[in-house]
Amino acid sequence: DDGLYPIYLLLGSNGWGTGVHPTTRLCIEWLCDAIQPGDVLLDYGCGSGILSIASLHMGASRCIGVDVEAEALVTAERNLALNGWDAAGRFQGRHTREVLPYDVCQPRGVDVCVANILVGQLVRPSMVAAIVTNLQEGGLLCLSGIRPAQVDALKGAYGGSIEWLDDQYAELSADETSNCIESYGFDCGRWARLIGRKRVGGGDSNFIEQMSELAVS
Numbered sequence: 001d002d003g004l005y006p007i008y009l010l011l012g013s014n015g016w017g018t019g020v021h022p023t024t025r026l027c028i029e030w031l032c033d034a035i036q037p038g039d040v041l042l043d044y045g046c047g048s049g050i051l052s053i054a055s056l057h058m059g060a061s062r063c064i065g066v067d068v069e070a071e072a073l074v075t076a077e078r079n080l081a082l083n084g085w086d087a088a089g090r091f092q093g094r095h096t097r098e099v100l101p102y103d104v105c106q107p108r109g110v111d112v113c114v115a116n117i118l119v120g121q122l123v124r125p126s127m128v129a130a131i132v133t134n135l136q137e138g139g140l141l142c143l144s145g146i147r148p149a150q151v152d153a154l155k156g157a158y159g160g161s162i163e164w165l166d167d168q169y170a171e172l173s174a175d176e177t178s179n180c181i182e183s184y185g186f187d188c189g190r191w192a193r194l195i196g197r198k199r200v201g202g203g204d205s206n207f208i209e210q211m212s213e214l215a216v217s
Contacts, residue, residue, distance in 0.1 A: 005057040008082050009048050020183045022172040023116050023144040026193035028054050035060050040105050044115040049076030051114050056085050068096045101133040109136035115143050119150045123157040132161045135198045143194045162196035
């Protein structure tokens with residue numbers, strides 16, 4: 001047993017997540033070390049569901065996948081089933097409009113959240129609020145889909161609620177990622193992964209107001 005798990009994917013037109021992009025690899029490598037048996041994962045921007053599948057392989061008890069594309073949620077559910085994770089309750093898909101503050105995993109929030117989304121979305125106050133309010137105190141946050149030059153802006157957007165774990169920061173280029181350039185047909189450059197932990201008492205009285213933006217987006 002080499003400890004490797006195959007992941008099978010059916011890709012819809014909006015189901016991002018083939019496994020060959022540097023950000024996907026950065027997230028999966030981190031999840032392999034971070035997920036503890038029984039953890040609940042919030043996969044924000046779940047796309048194909050690849051990060052949820054990997055987390056379940058590593059011992060997560062269940063995953064909540066959130067996406068703005070309804071088709072991506074359907075694709076993710078099909079991929080979870082294709083990989084043998086179709087048992088009731090192991091994966092729950094939600095549209096972003098269905099994400100309410102402190103509601104995704106009551107009463108405490110999820111143990112781990114991963115969001116592999118472009119920075120323009122990650123820094124929106126509504127998304128910051130959706131992620132932070134549904135992560136338990138002490139819970140781990142993995143943000144990717146960002147360039148190294150965008151890290152400071154991202155830290156600024158989340159900084160009041162998150163303690164950054166700089167020893168787990170990582171970067172990866174397309175030419176360092178197997179099959180990336182061959183798959184995309186071009187060099188997509190260098191990307192970054194940012195890891196943090198939600199501070200105890202890291203709430204914000206403005207979060208519920210900020211999340212109202214999700215209802216109309």
